[in-house]
Amino acid sequence: MENAxxxxxxxxxxxxxxxxHVEGFAxxxxxxxxxxxxxxxxxxxxxxxxxxxxxxxxxxxxESWRDLPLRLNQWCNVMRWEKTTRPFLRTSEFLWQExxxxxxxAEEAEEETLNMLRLYxxxxxxxxCMPVLTGRKTEKEKFAGxxxxxxxxxxxxxxxxxxxxxxxxxxxxxxxxxxVQFTDKDGTLKYGYTMSYGVSTRLIGAIIMTHGDxxxxxxxxxxxxxxxxxxxxxxxxxxVLAACERLAASLKEAGIxxxxxxxxxxPGWKFNEWEMKGVPVRIELGPRxxxxxxxxxxxxxxxxxxxxxxxxAAETVKGILSDLSEALYxxxxxxxxxxxxxxxxLDGLLEAVNGGNFVKAGWCGCRACEDKVKEFSQAxxxxxxxxxxxxxxxxxxxxxxxxxxFARAY
Amino acid sequence: MENAxxxxxxxxxxxxxxxxHVEGFAxxxxxxxxxxxxxxxxxxxxxxxxxxxxxxxxxxxxESWRDLPLRLNQWCNVMRWEKTTRPFLRTSEFLWQExxxxxxxAEEAEEETLNMLRLYxxxxxxxxCMPVLTGRKTEKEKFAGxxxxxxxxxxxxxxxxxxxxxxxxxxxxxxxxxxVQFTDKDGTLKYGYTMSYGVSTRLIGAIIMTHGDxxxxxxxxxxxxxxxxxxxxxxxxxxVLAACERLAASLKEAGIxxxxxxxxxxPGWKFNEWEMKGVPVRIELGPRxxxxxxxxxxxxxxxxxxxxxxxxAAETVKGILSDLSEALYxxxxxxxxxxxxxxxxLDGLLEAVNGGNFVKAGWCGCRACEDKVKEFSQAxxxxxxxxxxxxxxxxxxxxxxxxxxFARAY
Numbered sequence: 168m169e170n171a172x173x174x175x176x177x178x179x180x181x182x183x184x185x186x187x188h189v190e191g192f193a194x195x196x197x198x199x200x201x202x203x204x205x206x207x208x209x210x211x212x213x214x215x216x217x218x219x220x221x222x223x224x225x226x227x228x229x230e231s232w233r234d235l236p237l238r239l240n241q242w243c244n245v246m247r248w249e250k251t252t253r254p255f256l257r258t259s260e261f262l263w264q265e266x267x268x269x270x271x272x273a274e275e276a277e278e279e280t281l282n283m284l285r286l287y288x289x290x291x292x293x294x295x296c297m298p299v300l301t302g303r304k305t306e307k308e309k310f311a312g313x314x315x316x317x318x319x320x321x322x323x324x325x326x327x328x329x330x331x332x333x334x335x336x337x338x339x340x341x342x343x344x345x346x347v348q349f350t351d352k353d354g355t356l357k358y359g360y361t362m363s364y365g366v367s368t369r370l371i372g373a374i375i376m377t378h379g380d381x382x383x384x385x386x387x388x389x390x391x392x393x394x395x396x397x398x399x400x401x402x403x404x405x406x407v408l409a410a411c412e413r414l415a416a417s418l419k420e421a422g423i424x425x426x427x428x429x430x431x432x433x434p435g436w437k438f439n440e441w442e443m444k445g446v447p448v449r450i451e452l453g454p455r456x457x458x459x460x461x462x463x464x465x466x467x468x469x470x471x472x473x474x475x476x477x478x479x480a481a482e483t484v485k486g487i488l489s490d491l492s493e494a495l496y497x498x499x500x501x502x503x504x505x506x507x508x509x510x511x512x513l514d515g516l517l518e519a520v521n522g523g524n525f526v527k528a529g530w531c532g533c534r535a536c537e538d539k540v541k542e543f544s545q546a547x548x549x550x551x552x553x554x555x556x557x558x559x560x561x562x563x564x565x566x567x568x569x570x571x572x573f574a575r576a577y
Numbered sequence: 578m579e580n581a582x583x584x585x586x587x588x589x590x591x592x593x594x595x596x597x598h599v600e601g602f603a604x605x606x607x608x609x610x611x612x613x614x615x616x617x618x619x620x621x622x623x624x625x626x627x628x629x630x631x632x633x634x635x636x637x638x639x640e641s642w643r644d645l646p647l648r649l650n651q652w653c654n655v656m657r658w659e660k661t662t663r664p665f666l667r668t669s670e671f672l673w674q675e676x677x678x679x680x681x682x683a684e685e686a687e688e689e690t691l692n693m694l695r696l697y698x699x700x701x702x703x704x705x706c707m708p709v710l711t712g713r714k715t716e717k718e719k720f721a722g723x724x725x726x727x728x729x730x731x732x733x734x735x736x737x738x739x740x741x742x743x744x745x746x747x748x749x750x751x752x753x754x755x756x757v758q759f760t761d762k763d764g765t766l767k768y769g770y771t772m773s774y775g776v777s778t779r780l781i782g783a784i785i786m787t788h789g790d791x792x793x794x795x796x797x798x799x800x801x802x803x804x805x806x807x808x809x810x811x812x813x814x815x816x817v818l819a820a821c822e823r824l825a826a827s828l829k830e831a832g833i834x835x836x837x838x839x840x841x842x843x844p845g846w847k848f849n850e851w852e853m854k855g856v857p858v859r860i861e862l863g864p865r866x867x868x869x870x871x872x873x874x875x876x877x878x879x880x881x882x883x884x885x886x887x888x889x890a891a892e893t894v895k896g897i898l899s900d901l902s903e904a905l906y907x908x909x910x911x912x913x914x915x916x917x918x919x920x921x922x923l924d925g926l927l928e929a930v931n932g933g934n935f936v937k938a939g940w941c942g943c944r945a946c947e948d949k950v951k952e953f954s955q956a957x958x959x960x961x962x963x964x965x966x967x968x969x970x971x972x973x974x975x976x977x978x979x980x981x982x983f984a985r986a987y
Contacts, residue, residue: 172672174670175585175623175654175656175670176607176656176670193614194613194614195613196612196613197586197609197611197612197613197621198609198610198611198612199607199608199609199610199623200608200609200610200611201607201608201610201620202606202607202608202658202669203604203605203606203607203658203659203660204603204604210611211607213585213609213623243654244585244653244654246585246586248612248613249613250613259612260584260585260586262582
């Protein structure tokens with residue numbers, strides 16, 4: 168895989184080459200009509216996503232089976248004009264990573280689509296300490312221009328779902344629109360199969376809404392910019408600040424991101440400040456601690472204070488950060504599992520959703536029933552379960568074809 | 578210093594708050610007029626630089642002397658609509674780093690302006706192996722809205738200059754425009770002093786045009802994505818590929834970015850390919866080398882082949898990469914020094930510039946003479962020398978006030 172960068176502005180004529188794609192994205196595109204003091208001959212879209220412009224270049228670059236697979240990744244800003252916005256969760260501009268690959272065979276592109284979904288799921292779990300549901304999206308909810316979209320959904324505090332990453336199998340829809348053709352080993356000219364996938368700064372919102380509490384942020388240790396804050400107690404007393412700095416140096420050497428707050432504020436003020444900012448571990452160090460060769464450690468998830476030896480401090484703190492990561496994940500996982508409830512009727516579904524739950528229910532597979540669920544409850548089909556375990560459609564009572572996780576979503 | 582991210586789109590009304598700034602940038606701005614299917618009430622500029630939107634936020638964030646200095650840095654794309662473009666050197670969109678700081682005192686902001694210029698100069702030298710001239714820009718050439726602009730200029734192969742980084746002291750121009758005020762220790766309300774600085778993907782162009790040769794790129798070892806390419810000779814012979822992989826593993830372990838080209842192409846084809854791509858060091862390894870426990874090493878700057886022992890290969894290669902970095906710098910530095918020539922008349926200046934040189938000449942300090950130089954030779958004032966060592970103005974013969982480096986520029 169290669170990192171690459173493509174232009175921000177996409178000619179509107181590119182956008183219209185894939186019919187479903189333009190239908191889906193045109194209504195939320197921001198358009199540059201003037202530049203350099205003149206009206207442009209063709210308006211340019213601020214990229215809402217880059218399938219079209221990357222497809223255009225793939226069409227030029229791919230010639231032979233030897234050029235495949237071509238796997239590109241771009242880190243950039245994108246823009247989707249939203250009627251209502253929410254910080255981090257839904258913003259007109261956001262930063263993301265978008266991967267785009269083209270393969271010779273459909274199966275390869277499909278496999279990569281699922282690989283990336285799995286990679287996102289592992290990232291959510293191991294790095295963000297955040298459990299997610301993954302699965303295929305319904306036709307209604309899929310990406311504009313995709314054959315199949317897979318998503319991962321995270322449960323927020325309030326029981327709403329946040330789409331936190333998607334991976335799309337695009338079939339030949341974009342390769343045909345942009346002439347991404349290659350000469351195969353047998354000498355014949357074929358269209359490639361493409362796929363794309365992305366996660367965005369929305370994940371910052373997911374962290375806040377998964378782990379945060381009444382006192383502020385709770386940042387997962389693997390991504391916390393400051394993992395450990397050291398608050399000196401009676402810091403004017405001789406030797407206190409020096410001891411804090413020594414401790415910080417030893418933690419830093421072990422790869423821990425640590426800061427000493429030696430500002431003039433009171434310890435109580437500092438506690439609140441760093442709690443609000445979500446720092447995972449706080450260490451207090453004062454004259455009495457130093458005398459006893461201990462430090463007083465608090466975890467941001469609120470398990471009280473603990474006195475531990477200053478000997479092997481780095482190892483101890485690493486263990487605490489690791490335990491905290493696991494605890495954050497388990498707490499969120501437990502909440503999510505408890506709040507996934509079955510329903511067999513629309514009334515049952517509505518009641519469950521009103522109670523801040525995800526609903527696992529049967530669906531006959533028709534669009535009318537999917538629309539009916541939304542109309543009745545404002546819940547949408549987030550992802551389909553891997554197996555159909557329900558008997559009947561929650562909306563019409565016909566035999567269930569897919570078991571679906573329904574929820575209200577951000 | 579904190580990394581931060583600000584919006585891509587800037588309300589046109591922000592742009593117009595600093596008079597010189599809007600005058601300088603308005604002609605090259607791309608404008609979003611429509612979004613979400615509707616005409617916007619106020620057109621939005623795609624950021625050409627972010628002084629205005631960051632100034633707007635600094636105006637909200639800064640309240641007390643305790644908030645200062647506020648030092649922000651942003652990695653992003655910017656857009657300046659150019660009539661003529663050149664890959665990497667002048668493109669409508671480019672990626673850059675832009676730093677923006679606000680200080681309580683003018684001297685602090687001025688000092689930081691020079692610090693950043695020095696940091697850029699060291700980066701150019703130590704990382705890009707690229708000598709640069711640094712100094713203050715003339716009024717004509719300074720950043721729109723700055724009190725003083727400092728630049729670094731690099732000499733390209735053809736004797737043209739490339740502005741490769743700039744650092745601006747903005748005084749109170751932007752703090753007054755955006756109300757960046759703080760309550761000082763004495764209780765009075767004061768405007769802050771701001772400065773900004775940036776380098777862009779133009780540096781990629783600078784690398785190409787400084788070090789490249791007829792055979793293609795020559796990448797400085799510190800930034801080369803592949804520092805060492807290993808080309809197996811008679812790679813079908815037993816043990817050859819395995820030996821190459823062992824060598825690669827040992828180099829990789831020492832932190833060297835290395836690749837084995839085990840494709841079906843011929844060694845000659847591979848040599849050309851990797852030379853064109855600018856890989857600093859090539860290692861050939863074949864049955865005869867392996868038997869003798871040696872490898873054949875070539876430097877991209879063309880000092881022929883050398884047989885060296887496979888023992889301590891990583892250490893040897895590190896030494897070669899380091900020597901090559903130094904040699905690239907020295908070669909470019911020698912060329913630049915040889916091609917900076919004095920001139921006392923416009924005719925002399927024109928002849929020197931036509932010969933692919935920078936000209937170091939006196940200037941009386943008036944705009945008319947600066948314009949005359951450009952009209953006569955298409956050369957512009959790149960930077961002013963730290964000291965005035967010239968006697969008379971190259972254009973009018975009056976006493977010299979500044980000694981200036983003139984050159985044609987990209």
